[in-house]
Amino acid sequence: MNWVELFRARTEEHADAVYAAAGERELTYGQLRREVDELASALLARGVRPGQTLAVWMTNGLDFLLAQWATYRVGCALLPLYSYYREVELRHALVESRATVLFTSTDFAGKTDPLPILHRLLDGDGLPDLRLVVSVEPLDLPGVVTLADLSGGPVERDGLDRIAARIAPTDVMNIMYTSGTTGLPKAGLSLHSNNLATITHWSELAGLGSGDVILGHVPMFTNFGCLYTNGLALYNGCRLEVTRTFDAAASLALIAGRGVTYVPGAPEMFRMLLSHKDFTNTDTSTVRSAHVAGSAVDPDLMRRVVDELAPNAMQAYGMSECGGLSTVSSARDPLERRLDSVGRPLPSADVRVVDPETGHTQPAGVVGEIWFGDVTPGSCVGKGYLASPEATSAAITPSGWFRSGDLGRFDEDGYLYFVGRRKNMITVGGFNVYPAEVERHLQECPGVAAAFVVGVPDTRLGNVPVAFVVPDGDLTADTVLTFMRERVSSQKQPRQVWLVAADDLPRTPSGKIRTGELADLARDRLGESPA
Structure with missing residues (x-):
């Protein structure tokens, strides 16, 4: 079985039940099936073919779900794009994936202003594979259609069912860019x-x-x-x-x-x-x-x-x-x-x-x-x-x-x-120190809400651990350092502790800590390698 066959089975079995709700708007399984089939049929009529890549650049919502399931329905791979992406990141993903369709919206919940980015992206021929942009809201841009423009039309049931039958279990379903915590993201x-x-x-x-x-x-x-x-x-x-x-x-x-x-x-x-x-x-x-x-x-x-x-x-x-x-x-x-x-x-x-x-x-x-x-x-x-x-x-x-x-x-x-x-392991005087282990000990210290450990160069030991700590109430760096000296061996003891607000830590769009940037921040704060 593939996910399209599963989609057909579940939307028939639970047709009257609600699949998703966002505020007062609801989408039953039966409505999901009908709207997805209409959208998928319209995509096929506009030249979309199985095996292509369709991208979605928007925040959470029922329209994201329609785009997601319609992508699978036409036998294509889904490329979800971080709603935090800026122009360079978005262009790279669209070019590398050779996406033929981009689903988007103007409502990014304050994370990004998509309009200037879309204007620059669509002005010129820098995206030769992109054939169609579908927006939730009307956009005053050439070649952009709305979801409503692609809804309500005839359903190519036979064609959709033939596509479903031809999807192999090992066909690509999702193209997911990594969070890039240690380097450039890969898809x-x-x-x-x-x-x-x-x-x-x-x-x-x-x-x-x-x-x-x-x-x-x-x-x-x-x-x-x-x-x-x-x-x-x-x-x-x-x-x-x-x-x-x-x-x-x-x-x-x-x-x-x-x-x-x-x-x-x-x-x-x-x-x-x-x-x-x-x-x-x-x-x-x-x-x-x-x-x-x-x-x-x-x-x-x-x-x-x-x-x-x-x-x-x-x-x-x-x-x-x-x-x-x-x-x-x-x-x-x-x-x-x-x-x-x-x-x-x-x-x-x-x-x-x-x-x-x-x-x-x-x-x-x-x-x-x-x-x-x-x-x-x-x-x-x-x-x-x-x-x-x-x-x-x-x-x-x-x-x-x-x-x-x-x-x-x-x-x-x-x-x-x-x-x-493995890339984050810190070798301290020939001993392997694992940041996750040190972080767990740090989080045992009273007053520590969260802790993040990286390695920095050291002239004597090669590398040593340092820590960024998010406090929960009254806390000092000296308190944390004393706690760790009494708890773990010297190799695992942070040489420096900085108290920081959670919002000040560098994170990926999915909330993970960007360890490379955190290590750079540690080196900047130290000014030079600790002795």
């Missing part, structure tokens, strides 16, 4: 098959069904939002409550007002929900489960999520290039393993921890690079990276294993523990 290619395999297993572990209400506050331009919110809701016949952007107060209001049962989000999103002034007065009793992923999770935060919000909260780990998820800890696992591990491999993923130099499997307890493999063809590993054979060959071994670039270790019971990015 990963995920498949119908690996995305469907992971969603199937995740849904079973989460216990989701047609009575569930999913909170859609994760950005839809991310794999987390596009697949593990939008796709997850459709797979299970759920109702999706959509917010334009993440706002803790708005999310809490939806949880209480719409009976949300399932909350996905990055760790920082849960931290903001739990610390919001309205949280203690919000009825969250309907929430059964949560999906906490996207970056390393502090065990104390995970315990709070389980104790205070979602008793069946699940932690997961994976890469969008490999279906998004490869390991999961769920309510079936012991609580302590749910708090500090990223779980065990899904049935669709073969996961190894190896010596990155030799490729030999590491024994339990020994840190190595995490590699992903298929259990059946196409069940986990995607097709690498768009227009980058060098990056693809560097990531995928000749025998088909995907090198994640992440470090981790298995315990004796097969639970995986995420240690950090």
